[in-house]
Amino acid sequence: MAGEMSFTRVLIANRGEIARRIQRGCRKLGLETVAVFSEADRDAPFVIEADHAVCIGGAAPSDSYLNVEAILEAARATGAGAVHPGYGFLSENAGFAAAVEAAGLVFIGPEPDAIARMGSKIEAKAAAEAAGVPVLPGYRGEDQSDARLLQEAEALGTPFLVKASAGGGGRGMRLVSDLGDAPEAIASARAEAQSAFGDPAVFLERYAPRARHVEVQVLGDTHGTVLHLGDRDCSLQRNHQKLIEEAPAADLPEAVRDRMRAAAVRLAQAIGYRSAGTVEYLYDPGRGEYYFLEMNTRLQVEHPVTEAITGIDLVEWQLRVASGEPLPARQDALTISGHAFEARLYAEDVPAGFLPATGRLARLAFPQGARIETGVRQGDTISPYYDPMIAKIVTHGPTRAVALRALESALVDTEVAGSVTNLDFLIALTRHDGFRAGQVDTGLIARDLDDLVAAAEPDP
Numbered sequence: 001m002a003g004e005m006s007f008t009r010v011l012i013a014n015r016g017e018i019a020r021r022i023q024r025g026c027r028k029l030g031l032e033t034v035a036v037f038s039e040a041d042r043d044a045p046f047v048i049e050a051d052h053a054v055c056i057g058g059a060a061p062s063d064s065y066l067n068v069e070a071i072l073e074a075a076r077a078t079g080a081g082a083v084h085p086g087y088g089f090l091s092e093n094a095g096f097a098a099a100v101e102a103a104g105l106v107f108i109g110p111e112p113d114a115i116a117r118m119g120s121k122i123e124a125k126a127a128a129e130a131a132g133v134p135v136l137p138g139y140r141g142e143d144q145s146d147a148r149l150l151q152e153a154e155a156l157g158t159p160f161l162v163k164a165s166a167g168g169g170g171r172g173m174r175l176v177s178d179l180g181d182a183p184e185a186i187a188s189a190r191a192e193a194q195s196a197f198g199d200p201a202v203f204l205e206r207y208a209p210r211a212r213h214v215e216v217q218v219l220g221d222t223h224g225t226v227l228h229l230g231d232r233d234c235s236l237q238r239n240h241q242k243l244i245e246e247a248p249a250a251d252l253p254e255a256v257r258d259r260m261r262a263a264a265v266r267l268a269q270a271i272g273y274r275s276a277g278t279v280e281y282l283y284d285p286g287r288g289e290y291y292f293l294e295m296n297t298r299l300q301v302e303h304p305v306t307e308a309i310t311g312i313d314l315v316e317w318q319l320r321v322a323s324g325e326p327l328p329a330r331q332d333a334l335t336i337s338g339h340a341f342e343a344r345l346y347a348e349d350v351p352a353g354f355l356p357a358t359g360r361l362a363r364l365a366f367p368q369g370a371r372i373e374t375g376v377r378q379g380d381t382i383s384p385y386y387d388p389m390i391a392k393i394v395t396h397g398p399t400r401a402v403a404l405r406a407l408e409s410a411l412v413d414t415e416v417a418g419s420v421t422n423l424d425f426l427i428a429l430t431r432h433d434g435f436r437a438g439q440v441d442t443g444l445i446a447r448d449l450d451d452l453v454a455a456a457e458p459d460p
Contacts, residue, residue, distance in 0.1 A: 005323045007081030007106055009034060012050075013071050013096075014086030016375030017392065018299070019046035022084050025315030034078045036071055038064035040383050046375060052078045059385045065089045068096055072103050082106035082322060084315075088387065091298040092119055108322040109275045110220075110297045117271055118295040122165045122203055128292040131270040133263040136282065136291040138205035146186065152204055153182045159209070162186050164193030165201040168294075170240025172196060175207060208284040210441040213237065213293075214249045215280040216264035217306045219317055220273040221327045228261045229310050230336050232302060234280075235440040236429060238354055243422075243445070244407075244429055245302035245342045247309050250400055250438035253288065260290055267295065275321055276303070276314050285441075301344070301392070304371060308340035308396040339400040341407040343426045347388040347419040350453050356388040359419030367413035370395050370406070382419050390421065400438065404430060428452045 010026050011034040012019045023033045023046065035050035040059035047053045054074040057064035064070065066089060075083060083100045085091035091109070094116035100107040109115070118124045122140045129135055138160065139152035153160065153176070162185045164172025172193035174185035186202065194200040217229040233249035234242045249257070264279035278300050280293040303314050312334075321327070347357040364378040374391035382388055393410050397403035408430040416423060429435060429452065434444060445452065 005029060005031065005319070007323065008032060009051075009078065009080045010082045010084055010108070010319070011036065011071070011075045011078065011080035011105075012046075012084050012086060013065070014084075014089055014091070015041055015044065015046060015065060015386065017046075017373045017389070018086040018088075018301075018375075020049060020375060021373060022086060022315055023049055025313060025319060028313065028316055029319055031319070034074065034080045036064070036074050038385075040385055044375065044380070045377060054078060059383065061089065061385065068099055072099060072105075075100075075103065075105055080105065082108055082319075084108040084318070085298065087298050087301055092296070094119060106322050108318050110273055110277060114271050114273055115297045118277075118297050120165055121163065121294055122201065124294055125203075125292060127271060128267055131263070131267045133267050133279075133292045134290060136205045136208070138203060140203040144201055146183065149186050149202070149204065150182055153186075154179060156204055156206060159207040161205045161207050162189040162202050163205055164189060164197060164199070165203055166193065166197035166199040172202065173240065208282055208287075208291075210286065210443060212249070212283040212285065212441050213242075213280065214252065214260065214283045214290065215278050215300075216261050217300070217303070217314075218264050218268045218273065218277050218279060219314070219321070219327060220268050220275065220277070221321045222274050222324055223326045224269075224272075225327050226265050226268040226273060227327060227329070227331050227334065228265050229306050229312060229314075229334065231257060231260060232305055233440065234302060235442050236435065236445060237442055238445045242302065243344055244426065244435075245305055246400070246403075247302075247305035247340050248336060249283075250339075250440070252283070256283070256288065256290060263292075267292075273297075276300075276318050302342050304373060304392065304394045305340040305342045308371070308394060309336050309338055310334060311337065338396055338398045339403040340394060340396040341403050342392050342394045343407060343411060343430075344392055345390045345414070345416070345426065346422045347382040347390055348422050349420045350422050350425045354422070356384070357420045358382045358384050358388070361390070361416065362418035363415055364390070364418075365415040366391065366393070367410050370410035390416065390419075401436075404436065425452060428454075 009032040032051040035053040036056045056070040090096040094112040098112040162174040174189045190200040212235045220226040232247040236244040278296040281290045283290045349355045366372045371394035395406035
């Protein structure tokens with residue numbers, strides 16, 4: 001297969017489980033891999049399993065995984081012909097993508113211009129509107145004065161959200177239920193946006209209570225073809241971070257599902273999108289309407305559930321598209337089979353408010369039958385420098401009920417010791433009556449938090 005590719009060696013500008021996942025995709029095509037790693041990751045599995053490995057700096061991300069010049073120098077030194085950014089770190093950094101291409105390397109992802117356009121929430125929503133994709137009512141204007149924002153807030157009415165234009169992960173976001181709180185919410189959202197993203201611009205958006213977070217996976221090539229690979233529901237969130245995802249979205253009217261998918265393809269086509277990407281929506285069941293939220297211009301953490309129901313290897317397709325190949329299937333040839341779930345196992349203290357935790361994994365064992373994506377093994381230490389995710393546990397079945405029972409069973413049979421984790425919390429979620437019935441929304445965890453975090457009695 002490697003003879004068909006325009007490159008034979010891929011540098012993976014990431015770490016942990018996603019680096020290992022990309023390594024598997026490269027091996028499938030006979031491609032060599034280069035791992036770049038920090039001092040803290042010197043003995044990590046993704047480093048050991050790579051064909052070549054280069055230390056690029058200290059443990060702090062700014063010294064290593066965010067060090068563009070060190071990454072490019074590692075590519076030059078090892079003869080890599082392409083760079084895969086994974087997710088997180090530099091994956092949605094248009095400057096990094098441009099620097100990779102300026103160095104004569106292939107960037108395994110979308111064009112830098114597409115990354116930049118979708119990276120601005122304001123510009124992304126404008127592009128969505130132009131492509132005929134519904135957006136939430138609100139204010140996204142260039143006038144960022146207090147007077148204009150407060151005027152628009154009054155016209156919009158409560159409840160509404162103040163959101164950072166360059167935001168993500170819930171940072172730079174404030175919910176306003178009383179207009180009297182608007183000035184403080186705008187000021188604090190601006191300050192957090194400036195600190196986190198270097199951009200204080202904010203916009204206002206109507207808040208839809210009991211809404212669902214539904215997204216559509218798209219894949220485009222360099223020949224103008226864009227496909228959708230079905231949808232996912234990511235409504236089970238805490239602090240705007242996803243915990244359990246499923247595909248396809250449950251209890252979604254088929255007419256709405258079809259419109260969401262078609263709209264995602266239209267938007268991707270309108271911006272000339274290539275590689276894997278995700279169009280995210282807010283679905284308001286009370287109104288029966290959906291609204292564009294943002295487009296993630298990278299591989300998603302939850303991509304395994306889409307792979308499970310489509311049988312498509314998204315990393316392989318990313319590599320082939322980056323090499324200039326046309327997509328190997330037509331939309332009408334793609335099928336959705338069964339249902340899949342993914343649970344994110346984190347080292348975190350749930351009763352203390354989901355605070356990240358550290359510790360040496362004295363015991364780590366997973367059951368047979370589930371797909372396990374992990375960047376650590378028994379005996380490894382969870383570092384304070386990086387995301388504390390231990391593993392993604394993925395199950396698939398012919399129906400939603402079967403796949404959910406499989407997920408519950410896999411979580412119950414998972415063994416982890418040496419750090420506090422959210423394992424019991426995940427098990428409680430799989431047993432939640434509303435979730436079992438497919439009645440989910442982004443506020444479910446917050447409403448039922450006390451019951452979900454009730455201490456479980458340890459078994460023998």
